[in-house]
Amino acid sequence: IAAAIGYIILRRIGKVKLKFSFNGPEVFGIMRQSLPYAFLIFLMSVYNRADVMIIERICVDGKEQASIWAAAFRWLDMVNILGLMFATMLLPMFGRMLLLKNDVQPIVKLSVNLMFPFSCMLAVGGIFFSADIMQLLYRNNALYNQPGMAVQYNIVFSWLIASFPSWCLMYVYSTLLTANGSMKALNIIAMAGVAINLSLNFYLVPQYKAIGGAMVSFITQTGLALAFIIAVVRIIKLPVNIKWMLALLGYLCLLILLAYGTVAIMSSMHWIVQLLTFCLISTGFMFVFRFI
Numbered sequence: 001i002a003a004a005i006g007y008i009i010l011r012r013i014g015k016v017k018l019k020f021s022f023n024g025p026e027v028f029g030i031m032r033q034s035l036p037y038a039f040l041i042f043l044m045s046v047y048n049r050a051d052v053m054i055i056e057r058i059c060v061d062g063k064e065q066a067s068i069w070a071a072a073f074r075w076l077d078m079v080n081i082l083g084l085m086f087a088t089m090l091l092p093m094f095g096r097m098l099l100l101k102n103d104v105q106p107i108v109k110l111s112v113n114l115m116f117p118f119s120c121m122l123a124v125g126g127i128f129f130s131a132d133i134m135q136l137l138y139r140n141n142a143l144y145n146q147p148g149m150a151v152q153y154n155i156v157f158s159w160l161i162a163s164f165p166s167w168c169l170m171y172v173y174s175t176l177l178t179a180n181g182s183m184k185a186l187n188i189i190a191m192a193g194v195a196i197n198l199s200l201n202f203y204l205v206p207q208y209k210a211i212g213g214a215m216v217s218f219i220t221q222t223g224l225a226l227a228f229i230i231a232v233v234r235i236i237k238l239p240v241n242i243k244w245m246l247a248l249l250g251y252l253c254l255l256i257l258l259a260y261g262t263v264a265i266m267s268s269m270h271w272i273v274q275l276l277t278f279c280l281i282s283t284g285f286m287f288v289f290r291f292i
Contacts, residue, residue, distance in 0.1 A: 036186075043194050050201065051205075051216060051217055054202065054213065055069055058206055059206070065210040067143055071144075080164070091179055098236075108176065115171070121255060123164045125259065125275055126157065126161035127158045127259075130161075131154045132275075134150065138153060155214070159217065163221040166221040173225070174228045182231070192223075196223060251286075
């Protein structure tokens with residue numbers, strides 16, 4: 001419907017005429033050029049979505065464990081939309097800058113400064129208040145209210161939300177590699193991610209079920225983020241700013257201490273007040289560290 005409406009509008013505005021044609025060599029040429037991108041998308045789908053399939057097939061209570069995974073993962077999926085939107089904006093910017101041989105380091109630094117501290121704040125807050133968040137969302141869920149299940153919900157959610165900073169780093173650095181046309185490096189890293197993900201899933205899921213799958217997801221995403229950063233440094237020759245990296249890690253450590261302090265000092269207050277206080281102070285420290 002959207003395509004039809006768009007065509008009607010274009011025809012009225014620009015007198016566009018619809019003409020069907022088929023050029024075999026050109027079509028097959030486009031398909032051949034698209035294969036690396038299609039293969040990359042396939043690999044990404046495997047290491048991002050294989051966890052829940054393996055959990056459901058391997059575990060004796062597969063459906064219940066898959067439900068726990070899905071309940072926690074949907075919130076990671078939701079916040080990931082922010083990173084995906086950011087990557088969509090970065091791709092044409094990186095592409096044009098690389099074409100004009102401009103320095104991409106300032107844009108990379110700005111993107112990481114905006115996304116990484118924010119994602120760390122959400123991850124640390126999600127981990128420390130995981131029990132309260134899950135109870136708020138699933139207190140009327142029959143599976144959640146079964147003995148011992150609430151703890152599993154909390155742990156799975158904590159591991160999954162902990163991977164959000166890695167997702168954000170991947171959105172920046174993998175987008176830069178895509179804009180540079182470094183498909184060989186991207187596919188090699190993605191294949192390594194698939195191998196690590198599947199191997200660890202088949203090892204950990206039988207023992208730890210959904211929790212094992214969440215741990216594997218965290219390990220996979222963190223490893224991929226580091227691999228993409230290393231690939232960018234080697235291929236695009238971005239300078240390594242140790243001081244900046246230490247500032248990012250220092251901010252993450254500060255958030256962990258801040259979360260501990262907030263929970264300890266404000267233990268008598270409602271958890272939402274504690275979480276909002278943590279987020280407010282964390283945002284203030286973004287200015288102190290000059291990320292914003």
